[in-house]
Amino acid sequence: MRQSTPMELRMGAAREGRLSLPGLPRMLTSEHPLPWLLPLTAMLLVFTVYPLIYNIWLSFHEYVPFKRALVPVGTDNWARLLADERFWGAMGTTFLYFFVVLGIELVLGIALAMLLDSDAPGYGLLRSLLTLTLVIPPAITGMMFLLMEDAQFGVLTWALQGIGLLSPDTPILATPSTALAGVMLADIWQWTPFMVLIVLAGLRSLPPEPYEAAMLDGAGPWMIFRKITLPLLSKVLAVAILIRGIDLFRVFDYMFVMTSGGPGTSTYTLSLYAWQQTFSFIQWGYGATLSLVTLALILILANLFIWISKVRW
Amino acid sequence: MIVQSRSRAAARAVLAWGVVALFVFPLFFWITVAFKEAREIFDLPPRLANFTPTLNNFNEVFGLSLGGNLVGGGNFNMGPRLWDSIVIAVFSTLLAVTIATLASYALSRMKFRARHHYVSWVLSTRMMPPVAVAIPMFFIYKDIGLLDSYLGVILIHAVMNLPLAVLLMKSFFDDIPLEIDESAVIDGASRWYIFRRVVLPMAKGGIAATAVLCFIFSWTEFLFVLTLTQTGLKTVPVVSSTFVTSTGTAWGNMAALGVAAMAPAFLFVLLVQKQLVRGLTLGSLKQ
Numbered sequence: 001m002r003q004s005t006p007m008e009l010r011m012g013a014a015r016e017g018r019l020s021l022p023g024l025p026r027m028l029t030s031e032h033p034l035p036w037l038l039p040l041t042a043m044l045l046v047f048t049v050y051p052l053i054y055n056i057w058l059s060f061h062e063y064v065p066f067k068r069a070l071v072p073v074g075t076d077n078w079a080r081l082l083a084d085e086r087f088w089g090a091m092g093t094t095f096l097y098f099f100v101v102l103g104i105e106l107v108l109g110i111a112l113a114m115l116l117d118s119d120a121p122g123y124g125l126l127r128s129l130l131t132l133t134l135v136i137p138p139a140i141t142g143m144m145f146l147l148m149e150d151a152q153f154g155v156l157t158w159a160l161q162g163i164g165l166l167s168p169d170t171p172i173l174a175t176p177s178t179a180l181a182g183v184m185l186a187d188i189w190q191w192t193p194f195m196v197l198i199v200l201a202g203l204r205s206l207p208p209e210p211y212e213a214a215m216l217d218g219a220g221p222w223m224i225f226r227k228i229t230l231p232l233l234s235k236v237l238a239v240a241i242l243i244r245g246i247d248l249f250r251v252f253d254y255m256f257v258m259t260s261g262g263p264g265t266s267t268y269t270l271s272l273y274a275w276q277q278t279f280s281f282i283q284w285g286y287g288a289t290l291s292l293v294t295l296a297l298i299l300i301l302a303n304l305f306i307w308i309s310k311v312r313w
Numbered sequence: 314m315i316v317q318s319r320s321r322a323a324a325r326a327v328l329a330w331g332v333v334a335l336f337v338f339p340l341f342f343w344i345t346v347a348f349k350e351a352r353e354i355f356d357l358p359p360r361l362a363n364f365t366p367t368l369n370n371f372n373e374v375f376g377l378s379l380g381g382n383l384v385g386g387g388n389f390n391m392g393p394r395l396w397d398s399i400v401i402a403v404f405s406t407l408l409a410v411t412i413a414t415l416a417s418y419a420l421s422r423m424k425f426r427a428r429h430h431y432v433s434w435v436l437s438t439r440m441m442p443p444v445a446v447a448i449p450m451f452f453i454y455k456d457i458g459l460l461d462s463y464l465g466v467i468l469i470h471a472v473m474n475l476p477l478a479v480l481l482m483k484s485f486f487d488d489i490p491l492e493i494d495e496s497a498v499i500d501g502a503s504r505w506y507i508f509r510r511v512v513l514p515m516a517k518g519g520i521a522a523t524a525v526l527c528f529i530f531s532w533t534e535f536l537f538v539l540t541l542t543q544t545g546l547k548t549v550p551v552v553s554s555t556f557v558t559s560t561g562t563a564w565g566n567m568a569a570l571g572v573a574a575m576a577p578a579f580l581f582v583l584l585v586q587k588q589l590v591r592g593l594t595l596g597s598l599k600q
Binding site: 020029030031032033036037039040043044047048050052054055058061078111114116118120122123124128130131132134135136137138140142143144145146147148152153155158189192193194197198200201202236237240243246249250252253256257265270271274275277281284285288291292294295298299302303311312313 | 322325326329331332333336337339340342343346354355357358359365376383385386411412413415416418419420423425430431433434435436437438439440441442443444445446448449450451452453468471472475476479480483503504505508532533535536537539540549550551552553554556557565567568571574575578580582583585586590593594595596598599
């Protein structure tokens with residue numbers, strides 16, 4: 001379809017007249033934002049606000065198997081939460097996962113973006129190849145790494161043992177001290193390209209002047225990176241950290257398929273623990289309580305970050 | 314000097330290709346698994362090219378006969394699961410893009426009180442962990458009979474994609490100069506007319522990119538489908554996780570299913586390369 005010229009528009013508008021009917025209150029015409037925003041508002045109220053309220057209600061109830069019903073338990077679930085070592089463990093694992101993976105993806109992402117920021121032939125293809133990992137279902141990424149980290153047949157296990165980084169009696173995903181790292185690897189593989197793409201977009205939009213000035217002053221590459229590139233990238237990095245951070249904090253898929261939280265409790269994150277309490281252990285109220293804590297933590301941390309970094313939409 | 318810079322460029326290219334190869338390797342390896350017989354999957358060092366390719370894994374998973382014999386094992390009959398994935402992704406995308414396009418036009422063009430707060434609210438729904446929505450939705454759906462239904466999953470996937478779609482579409486509308494609307498307003502055209510006849514045709518590319526991203530996110534989603542469906546329907550990512558059993562894992566079949574699940578996503582992501590950064594950052598960064 002080609003665009004209408006202003007003249008055609010004028011004629012079209014005259015032909016059709018004003019679409020707003022004379023008798024209708026302005027609020028119900030297309031001149032008012034209300035009709036435009038109504039479907040979105042309704043959807044979000046029904047599918048995010050209502051479940052939230054329901055979840056809060058659920059957190060003050062618990063399913064009692066022999067009664068086959070939810071019964072009110074007051075603040076029992078919240079008291080149980082504070083005393084639950086597994087909850088604090090899951091909280092610790094979530095934060096550990098969050099900081100380690102975010103840090104590695106950020107550093108690797110910046111380094112790779114700078115490596116791939118070139119107009120020489122072939123680099124465009126390399127950048128496109130990297131985007132492929134972003135659209136693989138994370139559950140399937142989990143499977144891929146499950147196979148590659150298999151204690152007997154895993155190609156990754158084999159390679160790591162070959163270069164002496166892993167002892168033969170350490171199955172990666174079945175050893176409490178290495179299982180989380182094994183899961184992190186899947187995440188890092190899949191989402192480092194996300195950082196690369198975003199940092200690349202940032203690098204491409206940098207103004208050349210500060211670099212020319214720095215060259216004249218004889219600044220070294222590391223100095224230029226630290227004093228010019230990083231500060232100029234700060235907005236881009238803030239957005240990347242926010243979006244990746246939200247996803248890292250609620251990570252679920254990888255541990256669900258790779259370890260189900262084990263061995264022991266070494267790969268339980270808050271999301272996974274909440275889900276398992278609800279659907280595997282039929283602790284509906286307690287699961288709801290756990291998911292609410294996850295929600296509250298994300299909202300607080302993300303909004304705090306937005307406020308500090310002044311990211312705007 | 315020239316020799317030195319040329320060798321540096323070569324070293325950089327080698328490093329760049331090496332690193333990207335490292336990233337592509339797991340994917341490549343997974344694809345080879347899909348085309349291998351069971352006994353060759355576990356060989357170490359891995360057989361990357363020196364294996365006899367077979368379509369048996371695909372035949373068993375989808376119950377087709379793509380050449381070669383259907384040997385042993387079962388027929389997993391995954392065709393319908395692929396169909397479930399497609400139906401859910403297509404309809405949730407249509408719903409999300411329609412609602413988001415309407416809303417984001419108003420958010421981009423109309424001034425009203427609390428507009429900024431409204432945008433923040435939309436963004437904050439993007440922060441909700443899926444588990445905190447899936448748990449109450451399970452009980453709500455159970456009560457109203459939407460558990461294990463297309464409609465239930467389509468609705469929840471649409472909602473999941475709404476913040477992305479709204480913020481992304483808003484950024485595309487913001488790119489269209491305001492003067493175009495204003496001249497039409499002066500001529501007496503209604504907002505609805507301007508939206509349909511002027512702004513929408515100009516935002517076609519943006520709508521397409523938004524739709525592609527919504528499709529991909531629905532296609533790859535795991536937790537909602539896992540929680541809100543039982544036996545009636547399942548999408549490909551969820552059903553693949555059932556291939557891991559206590560008696561062993563049908564890796565070849567799982568890889569075949571995984572490859573079938575990746576193929577459309579790869580195709581789509583190559584179509585939206587130019588808008589990918591904008592999409593992944595919810596419209597806040599442009600390439």
